Amino acid sequence: MSTTAVPSLFTRIMAGEIPADIVFENERIIAFRDIAPKAPVHLLVVPKTAEFANVTELAAADPALLAEVIAIVQQLADEHCGGQYRLVFNTGPLAGQTIFHVHAHLLGGPLPEGSLGQ
Numbered sequence: 001m002s003t004t005a006v007p008s009l010f011t012r013i014m015a016g017e018i019p020a021d022i023v024f025e026n027e028r029i030i031a032f033r034d035i036a037p038k039a040p041v042h043l044l045v046v047p048k049t050a051e052f053a054n055v056t057e058l059a060a061a062d063p064a065l066l067a068e069v070i071a072i073v074q075q076l077a078d079e080h081c082g083g084q085y086r087l088v089f090n091t092g093p094l095a096g097q098t099i100f101h102v103h104a105h106l107l108g109g110p111l112p113e114g115s116l117g118q
C-alpha cells in the first residue's frame with residue numbers, strides 16, 4: 001500500500017502551486033485571505049507543517065507552535081481589524097472542517113452581535 005500523502009490545499013498554496021493573497025509568512029506559519037470570506041476580515045492562519053489535522057492534535061504535540069499561531073492572530077488582528085477578532089478552529093467534518101491541515105479562521109470587522117455563527 002502506498003504511504004504517499006496527497007498534499008493539502010494549504011501545502012500547495014505554500015509551494016506556490018495555487019495563488020493566494022498572503023498577508024503573513026515566517027518559517028513556521030503562513031496566513032492568507034479566505035477565498036470565501038464570512039466576515040469583513042477573514043484570514044486563515046496556518047502552521048506550515050502538515051503533521052497535524054486539527055487544533056487538538058497541534059495542542060497535544062506542539063503547544064509552543066499553537067501559542068505562536070495565537071500570537072500571529074493577535075498581530076494580524078491589530079493590523080487588519082483593530083485588535084479584536086473571533087477565532088474559529090473547525091474540528092471534524094460535522095463541525096464544518098473541509099481541509100484536514102490545522103488552521104485558524106481569524107474573523108474580524110463588524111461581526112453579528114451575540115452570534116457564534118460565521
Ligand code: AMP
Binds near residue numbers: 018033044
Ligand atoms: P475549513 O472548512 O475549516 O476546513 O476551512 C477551509 C477554508 O479554506 C474555507 O473557509 C474555504 O473558504 C477556504 N479555502 C478553500 N480554498 C481556498 C483557497 N484556494 N484560498 C483561500 N482559502 C481557501
